[in-house]
Amino acid sequence: MAPYAxxxxxxxxxxxxxxxPxxxxxxVLPGGGMEHGEDPYDTVRREVTEETGYRIEVTGLLGIDSHRLVGDPRVGRRxxxxxxxxxxxxxxxxxxLRHEVGGSTDFAAWHDLDAVPALTRIRLVDTALRLWRERPPHGRLADRPVPRQMNEG
Incomplete structure (x- = not known):
């Protein structure tokens, strides 16, 4: 489980x-791994600061993204x-704004919302922006992707 902002x-x-990979x-969205016993709310604030230099106030819960990756054991994947x-x-x-040193990211920046689709990004960025724009009351997007094989591009 990991929180993002x-x-x-x-x-x-x-x-x-x-x-x-x-x-x-x-x-990627700023955020990530929780430490043992840490509350997700505290994690997202810590991670944003670590990765971008900014302090944030959490102003809402947009939703939950559950994803499943099925690997092919023949290629050494989970x-x-x-x-x-x-x-x-x-x-x-x-x-x-500053860049993280010695962490999971190496650079932080602001991007025009219209330019995001042209960026090389993880799927979570698109999912999170849809949650931000649509704000479904149940916190879940209607169309969930099918699990993908980990050895697919």
């Missing part, structure tokens, strides 16, 4: 850059993995 300001989305950089990602809305309350 959608921070939109002046028509721009705050993203962090992370090396993808093949080493190609890809844009047989089955399920991830649960909590998507919060966050408002910048302080700090200054």
């Amino acid at each position: 959608v921070c939109v300001r002046d028509g721009q989305l705050l993203l962090a850059r992370s090396p993808g 093949d080493g190609t950089p890809e844009w 047989l089955d993995h399920q991830g649960l990602r909590i998507i919060y809305e966050g408002e910048i309350t302080g700090g200054e």
Whole structure:
């Protein structure tokens, strides 16, 4: 389980850059791994600060993204993995934009919302933006993707 934040300001989305599975950089939402016993609310605030330099106030719960990756054991991948990602809305309350050093990301930047589709990004960015735009009352998008094989591109 991992919480992430959608921070939109002046028509721009705050993203962090992370090396993808093949080493190609890809844009991700700030957020990520919870420490044992940590509350997701505290995790997302800590992770945003670590990855971007900003402090945020959590202003809402946008939804939950559950995804399942089914791997092919013949290529050395996990047989089955399920991830649960909590998507919060966050408002910048302080700090200054900076890049994470020695962490899971190496760069942070604001991107125009219209430019996001052209970025190399993980699927969660699109899911989170849809939750932010549509704000389904149940916190779940109507069309959920089918599990994909981990050895597919």
